[in-house]
Amino acid sequence: MKLLTCIKCNEVFGLSHTYRECVGGHGGGQYIDNLNAKVWGDPARIFVLGFANSSFVSALRDQIDHGDQPADFYYAGKMTPRGREFTAFVIPAAADSVERVLEKFAPIEAAILSYTAGGKKHA
Ligand SMILES: [Zn+2]
Numbered sequence: 001m002k003l004l005t006c007i008k009c010n011e012v013f014g015l016s017h018t019y020r021e022c023v024g025g026h027g028g029g030q031y032i033d034n035l036n037a038k039v040w041g042d043p044a045r046i047f048v049l050g051f052a053n054s055s056f057v058s059a060l061r062d063q064i065d066h067g068d069q070p071a072d073f074y075y076a077g078k079m080t081p082r083g084r085e086f087t088a089f090v091i092p093a094a095a096d097s098v099e100r101v102l103e104k105f106a107p108i109e110a111a112i113l114s115y116t117a118g119g120k121k122h123a
Helices: 053-066 110-116
Strands: 002-006 011-014 027-031 037-041 046-051 071-075 078-081 088-090 098-101
Touching: 002 027, 002 037, 037 046, 046 053
Parallel strands: 037 098
Antiparallel strands: 002 011, 002 046, 027 037, 046 088, 071 078
């Protein structure tokens, strides 16, 4: 799962096949097929994050199956249950699964997306 974060707007949102940009218009993007995304914006402000899917799903499953953990964590003045952790990371600029461009691009329509389905990087 890929997410976009704008550190100027302090905003994080999940990328999808529908184009979206941060509220301040500093960057945006979308998936171009089921694996790869295209993102625009200043690489010092706009970052693409990844959730390790198996780790994320495992944390959700653990929460569903077992509920909250015992309160063993001191936060905001009281003991509270610790949230389940999962692996997330900053996707590096050199990653093949994200096409990065500086300039804003027009949303990629679903009809065009069908040509890129199958995991190949959008040219
Ligand atoms: Zn922004």
